[in-house]
Amino acid sequence: MSIPGLGQIAPQAPTSTQRTINLRPFGEWRFSIPHQHSTFSSNSSAAGVTVRLVAGTAERDGTELTPHKDYTFLPGTKSKLFTDQGCTLEINNTGGYPLEDRVAEHPHPEQSPMVSYINLHFALQDHERATAAQLQYPPPHQQGRQGGGGPRPKPGPRVLVCGPYCVGKTSLVKYLGALATRMGFQPLVANLNPTDGLLSLPGTLSAAVFGTLMDVEEPAGGFGVSSTPISGPSQTVKNPLAFYFGREKAGEDVDTWRQMTERLAVLCMRKFERNRDVRAAGLLLDTAPVEAGDKEGQELLGWAVRQFDVNYVVVLGSEQLKTELWQRFASEKTTFGEPITVLGLDKSNGAVQIDKGWRQKSTETAIKEYFFGGIKARLSPFTQSASFDELVVFKAPEEPYEGAPVLERVEITPEMAHWTLAVMIASVTDSPQAIRFSSVLGFIVIADVDVERRRVKFLSPVSGRLGNHPLIWGRWPEPYLNLLA
């Protein structure tokens, strides 16, 4: 969808390593720094492209930049800086990175999709405030609940963001989450799209409370693994709860995806019950791409809406999908008796298609960062060695079929080398069903398998033995790279 009148300034080859750009209100500086190729080597010690806000205000997906502070955007970042009041940015590319960037300004800012995103935020915030006030002073018929009994207190807005491929769903979830956090709320954010990882590795479904700032500099803009405790203490650290799906797309094992999202929803609802602040802030759900007419994809959205008791469905970038979902949910109500409101919003025309190569590199980078850290905190994973008999590894069947076992015990083989395995919060004596649907403690990567000596070498972010935690060997992401090379 193109937005009439959007004045795009064509990308310009940078003539010097340092530039200053001015953005008018509602302008965006859109940029892309390709992943590093072996043919490219930076001519300086700069880790990426540095940006400094010298005047005005600017934000990345809702998180504000501090004036006069240098922010380094790393290779593998495709994003934008947005300003609502106008700003001046100083861009420094002393490393000579192959930066592609452009300024996008809207001659009629009131028609910018950002205005509808901001309005959505304010509408949700009103809902959050009303919920918080009600939780503070519950009406008489709900007061009994605080001491047990009475109806369940209603949580804040539960918002599911959906739409076709690369329309900016994750960016909008990040944006709404960051704005809520800025207002002092602590929303739960959950990701139901295994292709991406939210504070976890790709291949997982996860959720976390966002009560602190998002990391503006990391390529995933605050949703990446470097914002988890594994990367050390920081202002931006969040504790995710993750389930290991181990496949790229929900459609590859719908049954497991349904059971996992159901479990994730139960735990999110439990969080609401236990934490009044989180309950007031509600939930933001990121989802996998779904097109208009895609019945199977819409079934999965319907499943998520019911499990998470969603009362707002935000459809980005497809009027037709909005109509189809509006028809689907028109007669449905949440368990609190609320209608399910379906809203259609334009996509930002800056949201770009992420090609397979870029996605693969991002997956590799996330895995690398999980074990070795990023530029802010280098990590030294521990190399451990164990006999075949010490590790209990399970694998899901390649092609799930009705009645198939959820997991099968497998022998350790050389094919396992370089794969990342999930360490489950379960016991090796638990049933395959319990292991499959338990949450993830962490990940290890298999470094070497010595069949003759029946020993396996692996990297782990923490020292100590795996004890009796079972491991799951997923079907995706495949080991694209040798982490030890």
Ligand SMILES: Nc1ncnc2c1ncn2[C@@H]1O[C@H](COP(=O)(O)OP(=O)(O)OP(=O)(O)O)[C@@H](O)[C@H]1O
């Ligand atoms: N206005 C914008 N200007 C520049 N880049 C943007 C803009 N909006 C989003 N992007 C970038 O476009 C890419 C795709 O956006 P995003 O990941 O939010 O889309 P998505 O719909 O969640 O994708 P997917 O369908 O793969 O889940 C991301 O790299 C994001 O940072």
